[in-house]
Amino acid sequence: MTTVHVPSQLGPYDVHLGHGALERLPALVGDAGRVAVIHPESLPRLADEVAALVDAPVLRVAVPDAEAAKTADVLATCWSRLAEAGFTRNDLVVGIGGGTTTDLAGFVAATWLRGVRYVSVPTTVLAMVDAAVGGKTGINLPAGKNLVGAFYEPAGVICDFRLLESLPGADLRAGFAEIIKCGFIADPAILDLADRDDRLEPGSLTFAELVRRAVAVKAAVVAADLREATSSGDRVGREALNYGHTLGHAIEAHAGYTWRHGEAISVGMAWIARVSRSLLGLADEVVAQHDELLSDLGLPLRYPGADYASLRAIMSLDKKARGNTLRLVGLRAVGRPTIIAGADERVLESAYRELG
Numbered sequence: 001m002t003t004v005h006v007p008s009q010l011g012p013y014d015v016h017l018g019h020g021a022l023e024r025l026p027a028l029v030g031d032a033g034r035v036a037v038i039h040p041e042s043l044p045r046l047a048d049e050v051a052a053l054v055d056a057p058v059l060r061v062a063v064p065d066a067e068a069a070k071t072a073d074v075l076a077t078c079w080s081r082l083a084e085a086g087f088t089r090n091d092l093v094v095g096i097g098g099g100t101t102t103d104l105a106g107f108v109a110a111t112w113l114r115g116v117r118y119v120s121v122p123t124t125v126l127a128m129v130d131a132a133v134g135g136k137t138g139i140n141l142p143a144g145k146n147l148v149g150a151f152y153e154p155a156g157v158i159c160d161f162r163l164l165e166s167l168p169g170a171d172l173r174a175g176f177a178e179i180i181k182c183g184f185i186a187d188p189a190i191l192d193l194a195d196r197d198d199r200l201e202p203g204s205l206t207f208a209e210l211v212r213r214a215v216a217v218k219a220a221v222v223a224a225d226l227r228e229a230t231s232s233g234d235r236v237g238r239e240a241l242n243y244g245h246t247l248g249h250a251i252e253a254h255a256g257y258t259w260r261h262g263e264a265i266s267v268g269m270a271w272i273a274r275v276s277r278s279l280l281g282l283a284d285e286v287v288a289q290h291d292e293l294l295s296d297l298g299l300p301l302r303y304p305g306a307d308y309a310s311l312r313a314i315m316s317l318d319k320k321a322r323g324n325t326l327r328l329v330g331l332r333a334v335g336r337p338t339i340i341a342g343a344d345e346r347v348l349e350s351a352y353r354e355l356g
């Protein structure tokens, strides 16, 4: 097992990685009076796993699967369950599931009594390498992705690779979009590892190293800029983690949250790589490397569901926008993200058309 330390401004914590990491849970639960376990309704055995490990009484809160969990109605239902149970400040919330569950559960913990202790137990690759780490919590609105939320850090994160055994292949692959993102913005070694034959096997050393490196990228970025201060030019803080997300989030909203996050982000990265080639001189080989790595993983490079104008309208609500100025995270070269502000709209549309 490995540990990545996150020296967060809101309180440091560890991300425990590897087969059997769930054994760390009792220590993180500590002397909590009760434990609310928020889990997808399709995965009740996850709540069983937690209940079997903790001494405290457990309140199980089943929430809808995938993005259907990240709504104001589901959030209000979670608050009602805690109210009925008389949940107090010495109680603890555990979010166990994919990124949708950990985003919701983290927001429940952030808002209940203005904040109770939270432990995150991600059960998808995507949530292990990204969603469960770094303190972004929240829900979607029909108008856009993650439009309501809070920065709220967990007391600890447990990434037990054993829990990935039941994860469908498409969800496993979708998580690799965020790993590849970390490779392009910060750690080129990830791009080499992601080319190996055993990359998708949770029992392999390659997989373990990919996850550790992606978590380390995220930990370093959020330690330096937890609240995502506005970046400018080549000085890019947390906004770098949004590489591929401006178009990706628009696709998710346009598709009514029926697309996997990682798949939408894959299209978003293929697009921004082309924009970066036009505006920042990103090398052709790096654009091709995006296409090859993502398509070899079975991830999409285009979204057939919309014309560019519909997606552009949704992108105006992106959190990086300032007033009417769209701001994008582009790439000058591998490991060199930069902010593109107020780009020529013809370049953006032409890059989208190029995807086909």
Ligand SMILES: NC(=O)c1ccc[n+]([C@@H]2O[C@H](COP(=O)([O-])OP(=O)(O)OC[C@H]3O[C@@H](n4cnc5c(N)ncnc54)[C@H](O)[C@@H]3O)[C@@H](O)[C@H]2O)c1
Pocket: 040, 042, 043, 065, 066, 067, 070, 097, 098, 099, 100, 101, 103, 123, 124, 125, 126, 127, 130, 131, 132, 133, 134, 135, 136, 137, 145, 146, 163, 164, 165, 166, 167, 168, 171, 174, 175, 178, 260, 261, 262
């Ligand atoms: N907070 C952040 O910093 C951050 C970062 C990246 C992504 N996100 C968010 O994360 C979400 C995407 O997360 P995701 O890709 O994990 O999606 P998800 O939570 O929808 O999980 C994908 C699917 O896998 C199922 N599943 C989860 N664990 C399983 C297991 N062990 N066995 C079998 N099935 C399992 C889920 O029920 C779901 O159907 C998006 O909402 C995205 O916005 C947040």
Ligand SMILES: O=C(O)C(=O)C[C@@H](O)[C@H](O)[C@H](O)COP(=O)(O)O
Pocket: 130, 134, 136, 145, 146, 178, 228, 238, 239, 241, 242, 245, 319
């Ligand atoms: O942690 C971050 O910061 C990220 O941008 C990570 C993204 O992968 C993630 O999808 C995040 O939820 C996007 O945040 P948002 O602020 O653009 O909604």
Ligand SMILES: [Zn+2]
Pocket: 130, 178, 245, 261, 265
């Ligand atoms: Zn993401």
